[in-house]
Amino acid sequence: MILHLRWTLLALAVSATSPALQADEQAPTLEVADPYIEVHTAPGRGYPIFHVIEKGEEVELLKRKTNWYKVRAASGETGWTKATQLGRTLEPTGLPADLPEIGHGQYLESSWRVGFTAGQLEQSPSFSLTVGYRPLTWLGAELEAGKIYNQSVTSDYYGANLIIEPLHGMALTPYALAGVSQFSFDARQKVLLSELGDADGITFGGGMGYYVGRNFLIRAEYRVYSVSSNSDSTGLNEWKIGLNTFF
């Protein structure tokens, strides 16, 4: 914007006229800032480069698929270019477009995420489906529904967790979580165990997240549940591996 203003001011000083030509674009258009960007035939690193768009030329953004953008050059060629290359591209105002690789805290703010986890609670395998929302750069909330497979009992569990992730500059990031959970039990051998009550729990945990690109997160997590049922309280440990995507 500053650059643009200066251009206009200088143009005024020189010619005393500044005709306003309104740009009329359909798709969002960017100006290339890199020496050139490479245009591939398909969205994948191995597909051949059939065209390059040079610095200063304009590109139209048509669509996005994973970390690739479908672009149209001013000369009409249509192909796919990597998101990281477009991140260094300029908006018509002359400032870098809002696409570069910034800290994940910023780009994940107000984003949704879905994923699943696989783990081991004490000796029993478990898995869960998770849906989360991240209202702040450092704070997210997550709902979880899962199953635990004990030898004699299958348990459904539901949980709600708060995830605190204060650092968001690096690909590998620590986080902490706290939440509540509810367990319901189903005996595998109906003859042996009759009615089993529900149990409530409090969850504390922490882990490391590894961000692969802008949309993919691998989590390794350790949790402690304090489960109470029938005025009994039990501590349970769980290890988890989680995979998440953002949108």
Place this chain on the structure above:
Amino acid sequence: MENRAEHFLLKTRRLIAHRRLLAASALSLACLSPAQAEEPATHAPVQVIEPDISPRSISEADLDTEFFEVGAFAGVLSIDNFSTEPLYGISAAFHATEDFFLQFNFGMSEAGLTSFEELSGSNVRLLTSEDRDYSYYDFLVGYNIFPGEIFFSDSLTFNSAFYIVGGVGNTEFGGESNFTTTLGTGFRIVLLDWLTVHIDFRDHMFNSDLIRESQLTHNIELSSGITLFF
């Protein structure tokens, strides 16, 4: 990254200011400054009138993104100790990067008779007909290990990928829920930006004590389907 952008902006600004100065001095017929000799002859012509483009910011929401994929599949499922039966299912996937995707599958089948039941006649049945219903769901992570292209004819080529998947899920069979680990491979052909066809080979593994002592059963799925991107 920011440094790079700043560096670029500052450099451009300096260059432009310099060029403006030169243009202004040329227009006012001022005497030639020694700096003018420094300007390389290869420079683009000075643009005196700058088109006034209204500032406009781009957010990713302005773009058509194709991350989600939904589809249906059909095939055969070889249920360990039982028979091989038709399988139907639906799938949904989220493509996070060009390499990784997350996939959810739900499939249904119905087990036939074990060879023991076949040989023992119609009055020997190990499971009720209801307990023969086999259904599963799973959450898988996929990796496009061999992306490529296939050439149908001189003018018709499609993008394709050979991928591997692995994950966890639940299998309901014989009236029991079983923790299931699934591994598999598949091949996808992208017919259009939004339409793909795939063929999959998967092994659904779970411990079952349904008809004998607890053992790991391998339930092999061979299926094919179409998916739509949106």
